[in-house]
Amino acid sequence: MPDPREIKRRIEEAIPGAQADVRDFTGGGDHFEATVTAPAFAGLSRLEQHRLVYSVFGTEIGGPIHALSLKTKPERHP
Amino acid sequence: MTESHPQQPEQTTTDNPLRDAITEAIEENRVILFMKGTPDQPACGFSARTVGCLQSLGTPFAAVNVLGDPRIREELSVLSQWPTIPQLFVNGELVGGCDIVTEMYETGELAEALGIEREQDTGDGATTPAPAAAEVPSGPAPLQPENRLP
Numbered sequence: 001m002p003d004p005r006e007i008k009r010r011i012e013e014a015i016p017g018a019q020a021d022v023r024d025f026t027g028g029g030d031h032f033e034a035t036v037t038a039p040a041f042a043g044l045s046r047l048e049q050h051r052l053v054y055s056v057f058g059t060e061i062g063g064p065i066h067a068l069s070l071k072t073k074p075e076r077h078p
Numbered sequence: 079m080t081e082s083h084p085q086q087p088e089q090t091t092t093d094n095p096l097r098d099a100i101t102e103a104i105e106e107n108r109v110i111l112f113m114k115g116t117p118d119q120p121a122c123g124f125s126a127r128t129v130g131c132l133q134s135l136g137t138p139f140a141a142v143n144v145l146g147d148p149r150i151r152e153e154l155s156v157l158s159q160w161p162t163i164p165q166l167f168v169n170g171e172l173v174g175g176c177d178i179v180t181e182m183y184e185t186g187e188l189a190e191a192l193g194i195e196r197e198q199d200t201g202d203g204a205t206t207p208a209p210a211a212a213e214v215p216s217g218p219a220p221l222q223p224e225n226r227l228p
Contacts, residue, residue, distance in 0.1 A: 061161040
């Protein structure tokens with residue numbers, strides 16, 4: 001079962017310079033909420049930013065990860 | 079003058095009629111929401127919130143209940159490259175899911191994308207009041223997937 005720390009780690013490993021805050025907002029281990037900042041988002045539309053994060057998890061989204069609610073920001077992370 | 083065509087011209091024939099039906103629904107409805115449940119009875123909090131954003135802007139929209147057939151969701155996600163439901167399309171383009179729609183609603187971008195002018199917070203104060211809904215209330219009827227999609 002995914003947990004917030006694992007989701008955070010995977011996002012940060014997959015997207016260079018990303019910083020993710022992830023919480024399990026139902027406590028059930030399948031609905032997560034993440035705020036992700038990454039320089040890689042610069043120049044991307046919001047849709048593309050979210051797609052980039054979703055792509056880290058592939059088909060797990062909608063499967064074991066029932067929901068991953070996102071807020072993304074293209075901030076620099078030195 | 080009474081010419082009847084018993085057979086309709088078929089121009090979109092691929093080997094995937096369900097995908098064709100989804101593509102057609104997206105093309106034919108300016109604003110279309112793929113959701114879980116119906117606008118009156120959403121079956122998921124994310125779908126409910128997205129419907130709420132659209133309804134509070136007074137925009138007519140077509141809705142497809144993806145729970146009607148699990149294949150709709152699979153085909154839709156292949157087409158849209160978006161993994162979750164709901165999915166809002168405007169003018170044939172994916173706008174986003176619940177998070178993006180909610181964020182755009184809050185910033186006013188959603189009204190803009192829908193072509194609705196909201197006259198609150200106009201600085202000069204002397205503008206003519208805009209209609210509550212920018213479009214005729216009798217918009218496209220909610221798409222019935224059980225009718226449209228095999």
